[in-house]
Amino acid sequence: MDDSKLTELRARMVRQQIEERGIRDEAVLRAMRIVPRHLFVPERYQHRAYDDGPLPILARQTISQPYVVALMIAQLMLSPDDRVLEVGTGSGYAAAVLSRMVAQVYTIERHEKLVTYAQARFERLGYDNIQVRHGDGTEGWPDHAPYDGIVVAAGGPSIPDPLRQQLAVGGRLVIPVGRKQRQQWLVRLTRLGLNQFEAERLSPVAFVPLIGAAGWSQEED
Numbered sequence: 001m002d003d004s005k006l007t008e009l010r011a012r013m014v015r016q017q018i019e020e021r022g023i024r025d026e027a028v029l030r031a032m033r034i035v036p037r038h039l040f041v042p043e044r045y046q047h048r049a050y051d052d053g054p055l056p057i058l059a060r061q062t063i064s065q066p067y068v069v070a071l072m073i074a075q076l077m078l079s080p081d082d083r084v085l086e087v088g089t090g091s092g093y094a095a096a097v098l099s100r101m102v103a104q105v106y107t108i109e110r111h112e113k114l115v116t117y118a119q120a121r122f123e124r125l126g127y128d129n130i131q132v133r134h135g136d137g138t139e140g141w142p143d144h145a146p147y148d149g150i151v152v153a154a155g156g157p158s159i160p161d162p163l164r165q166q167l168a169v170g171g172r173l174v175i176p177v178g179r180k181q182r183q184q185w186l187v188r189l190t191r192l193g194l195n196q197f198e199a200e201r202l203s204p205v206a207f208v209p210l211i212g213a214a215g216w217s218q219e220e221d
């Protein structure tokens, strides 16, 4: 497919799947018109890269539905100077979208293979304000804290305490939380003061499980 066709597919994806469902954050819309989503999915799914749904990637994980990526990022209410932490790099797509909106993106993934692939994509695209690390994101990434925004792309039983603590005062954390491994509510936590947090329940979602010290201990079948 040539570039102008792909640009048109992305413009249509943003218009029909995102804008028409009420997301108006111009920075999110702009970033999603730019980032080549088809380069973040396995080759055999490339023809579906701009469809309205999640797609399988390596290690039995998924690249989230474009609308869900937009919804989560819009809820962070980001500014160009912000620094953001993402837990669950997966394909690297959401980190790539974030990197077009803020100063610096830090992203952690527990599957090493996914880290390697995501890193290669960022290099190929010249997205040099993203740092990727292999590890357990439920512990956060203390070296670069505090973060203006934290986004968790996998669902946990509760909000990991290290992530709360690594949020800047005034910062926002968006995470799927639920008692079942694949059924959650999207929750936004705002840090109002050193020990003051406000939680809001946004919408029901279905993410892959968050596996780690402050998440689920292992994946169910």
Ligand code: SAH
Pocket (backbone or CB within 6 Å): 061, 062, 063, 064, 087, 088, 089, 090, 091, 092, 093, 094, 095, 108, 109, 110, 111, 114, 135, 136, 137, 138, 153, 154, 208, 209, 210, 211, 212, 213, 215
């Ligand atoms: N943002 C991704 C979505 C990936 S799905 C994208 O745009 O493609 C969620 C990812 O979270 C999976 O790759 C899974 O391996 C990862 N994950 C689950 N628990 C994790 C943890 N504790 N730390 C880091 N990554 C985790």
